[in-house]
Amino acid sequence: MNTSLIEIAVDSGIAVITLNRPQKRNAMTDDMRSDLIAVLENTSQDKAVQAVVLTGSGKGFCAGGDVSGMAERMDAPTGDIAFNGWSRQQRVHHTVSLLHCMPKPTIAAVNGAAAGLGADMALACDFVVASEEASFAWSYIKRGLIPDGGGLYFLPRRVGLPRAKDLIFSGRQIEANEALELGIADRVCAPQRLLEEARAWAMQLGSGSxxxxxxxxxxxxxxxxxxxxxxxxxxxxxxxxxxxxxxxxxxxxxxxxxxx
CATH class of the missing domain: 1.10.12 (Lyase 2-enoyl-coa Hydratase; Chain  A, domain 2)
Structure with a gap:
């Protein structure tokens, strides 16, 4: 199954799912989220898939939510904004839950910047392999928001509460080596070896019952x-x-x- 915004390729039992909006660093739109949900639901039920690798096309993994979409949402009638937001959050949480609860191993192959929702989605996977060119930022605070893609749950479990607070309160960007030291990334490798490394690990993890x-x-x-x-x-x-x-x-x- 392939869409213009989400691509999936299955080879030797490993599904590589690629966020495919490179011109916007794979920032998530509502349409892109719907496509991703469909791909994740199908992959979850596909017995031919033993493990999943999630990555991004181009230079970024995922820049988070699409800011232009945020601007459009603010133009909605005042009485609709809160309920529209609640409805959208249900879709966001469904997407993250599909990754987190996928009944097979999942690896985020972070090829570039993972910011906001992108950083959250990486941590929704079981493991994170980061390119040396990768970076992570829980940058919600810079938009006057809190992490809404699972970061409030996943990040403290990865790095501990004080460090999670530091990253969320500051919204600062961390590079791949610091991500490895903090426990956000499990492995770091050269950019040209990222998918090879992630696929090999996925094959190892998914080979059991x-x-x-x-x-x-x-x-x-x-x-x-x-x-x-x-x-x-x-x-x-x-x-x-x-x-x-x-x-x-x-x-x-x-x-x-x-x-x-």
């Missing part, structure tokens, strides 16, 4: 909000499902055959 990956990720995503007993209980239920999976049965038989 699809059922075990999906169930384990679902529990891990909730583990900071649950007690140990709740994690154990969900783990017991998930393991019972894994016991019945074809991947588990095949792996046990293969191991026993090899042992014999």
């Amino acid at each position: 699809a059922a075990a990956l999906a169930l384990g990720k679902s529990i891990l995503n909730q583990s900071f909000e649950m007690s140990a007993q709740q994690v154990f209980a969900q783990g017991s239920q998930a393991q019972a499902v894994c016991y019945t999976s074809s991947q588990h049965r095949e792996a046990v038989r293969a191991f026993l055959s090899k042992t014999k």
Whole structure:
């Protein structure tokens, strides 16, 4: 599936999803978000896809929300602005949730600037590989806004509360090496090796049991909000499902055959 604003290519079980509005550094419009939602929903259900890489075309990963769209929204009748904003936020949160809850590993391959919503979407993925030319900025404060793409949730879990406050309150830009030091990026590589690195890692992460990956990720995503007993209980239920999976049965038989 390809659209003019979102491209997807699947090869050897790895789906590379590319934000494709390079002339605007892939700033997100409402139409672009709708296309991305459709691609993510299809990818989530596609059993041929084992892992996902999200990247941007051109020099930027994603410059955040489209500012011209913000200006248009301010021109709406005063009585409509709040509800229009609430409705749009539901779409934003749905997009981020699709990335965060994707039942397979996800990697953000950050090729350039990831600002505002772009930085949030990168952290909605399980892992972040950054080009040496990448940068990150939670720049919402410069537009009189708060992070609305999950940054208030994801960033403190990556870097701790004081550092998250510093980045959000200042809106300052950090380069790839500082992102690696802070834990925002998991790996940094040369620009020409970015997709190769991300794809290779995605293949490694997605090579295991699809059922075990999906169930384990679902529990891990909730583990900071649950007690140990709740994690154990969900783990017991998930393991019972894994016991019945074809991947588990095949792996046990293969191991026993090899042992014999």
